[in-house]
Amino acid sequence: MNRQTKLSSIQWQYVRQGWALAGVIVVVLFAAFLFIVNFLQNEPSLRVWLLTYLGITFPAAIDWTTYIVLFVFSLLLASVIGVISGYVIGNLLKKRMNTLAQAAMNLERGQLSYRVPELGDDELGEIAWQFNRLAAKWEEQVASLQRLSNQKALLGEQVRQAAVLEERQRLARELHDAVSQQLFAIAMSTAAIKRLIDSNPLRAGQQIELVEEMAAAAQAEMRALLLHLRPATLQDKTLRDAIVELLEELCQKHPLEIHWEIEEVDGLPSGIEDHLFRILQEALSNSLRHAGAKKIEVKLFVLNNQVRLRIADDGAGFNPDGEKMTSYGLISMRERVAEVGGTLDVYTAVGKGTQIEVIVPLMTEADGEGEESGDDDPGYVGR
Numbered sequence: 165m166n167r168q169t170k171l172s173s174i175q176w177q178y179v180r181q182g183w184a185l186a187g188v189i190v191v192v193l194f195a196a197f198l199f200i201v202n203f204l205q206n207e208p209s210l211r212v213w214l215l216t217y218l219g220i221t222f223p224a225a226i227d228w229t230t231y232i233v234l235f236v237f238s239l240l241l242a243s244v245i246g247v248i249s250g251y252v253i254g255n256l257l258k259k260r261m262n263t264l265a266q267a268a269m270n271l272e273r274g275q276l277s278y279r280v281p282e283l284g285d286d287e288l289g290e291i292a293w294q295f296n297r298l299a300a301k302w303e304e305q306v307a308s309l310q311r312l313s314n315q316k317a318l319l320g321e322q323v324r325q326a327a328v329l330e331e332r333q334r335l336a337r338e339l340h341d342a343v344s345q346q347l348f349a350i351a352m353s354t355a356a357i358k359r360l361i362d363s364n365p366l367r368a369g370q371q372i373e374l375v376e377e378m379a380a381a382a383q384a385e386m387r388a389l390l391l392h393l394r395p396a397t398l399q400d401k402t403l404r405d406a407i408v409e410l411l412e413e414l415c416q417k418h419p420l421e422i423h424w425e426i427e428e429v430d431g432l433p434s435g436i437e438d439h440l441f442r443i444l445q446e447a448l449s450n451s452l453r454h455a456g457a458k459k460i461e462v463k464l465f466v467l468n469n470q471v472r473l474r475i476a477d478d479g480a481g482f483n484p485d486g487e488k489m490t491s492y493g494l495i496s497m498r499e500r501v502a503e504v505g506g507t508l509d510v511y512t513a514v515g516k517g518t519q520i521e522v523i524v525p526l527m528t529e530a531d532g533e534g535e536e537s538g539d540d541d542p543g544y545v546g547r
Contacts, residue, residue, distance in 0.1 A: 447520050482518070
């Protein structure tokens with residue numbers, strides 16, 4: 165039996181109850197009548213009193229045939245009345261219940277503006293009033309959620325546009341401060357070479373060597389900038405695969421000696437992976453653009469339930485107390501490390517190279533926990 169059949173049976177329940185109630189009443193009343201008649205048959209003085217003062221006569225003997233016919237007729241009449249009254253009352257109740265059921269169905273289908281009509285002042289009327297209050301609150305909450313969803317989408321688009329604008333501005337500054345000036349210097353030196361090529365070949369040769377150095381520097385600057393244009397996400401790659409791919413690409417495009425030892429860190433949250441990858445990009449960019457490094461070493465491993473990333477180069481280094489410690493690149497790396505609850509240490513000195521170490525605690529137990537791997541590790545890959 166489905167829900168609609170159960171709801172419709174309320175009317176017929178009232179019909180059965182009305183019929184049963186009518187039958188019980190007739191039986192009780194007829195039994196009481198027989199008891200009274202039988203009592204009067206045994207009390208002649210009471211029959212005389214009723215006849216004298218009330219004019220009611222009772223036969224000396226009970227005619228059971230008459231009483232049975234009377235009982236059957238009374239039972240049929242009461243049953244008809246009970247069935248009709250039960251049908252009418254049940255039908256009225258069924259219509260009111262169907263109104264509530266229709267309202268619930270409309271609410272389930274998303275018609276949040278539907279309201280139950282007035283059903284009276286009884287319990288069903290109270291239920292209808294409470295239902296309308298619930299529907300109104302639900303409608304307000306859905307409207308509020310839609311507003312929040314729209315605002316979230318708008319804010320997300322604004323954040324994305326702001327990030328794109330910031331990246332464009334940064335690249336524009338880098339191009340203006342480095343590459344454009346180097347290209348301008350190359351153009352000036354080339355013009356000077358044209359004037360000196362006949363009159364002073366030695367000086368022209370020196371200028372050509374200078375142009376070669378400036379072109380190499382501009383090329384390194386452009387490659388570093390292109391390194392930042394790689395996507396911020398890992399594009400469905402593991403952190404190890406993305407790092408290895410990045411380092412192999414650098415080996416092909418730069419005259420550098422690069423060695424790496426990259427462990428596979430299982431279960432590392434994607435947010436931490438993205439930050440570690442971007443930190444590595446920033447560190448490599450600094451090594452290419454500013455340090456003049458010839459050799460770079462990169463290590464990623466898990467130790468004492470901490471994931472550790474080390475980037476070391478043999479470049480020029482810098483004064484740890486100088487302005488470079490507050491440069492844009494280091495500030496960006498520190499911000500990323502802070503977002504994942506880690507620490508960043510920079511070890512450097514003028515002429516001694518630079519080592520950057522990032523330590524991020526793992527909040528869940530990692531399968532790859534162990535000591536730092538060495539060159540004899542089977543998973544070692546290097547160049």
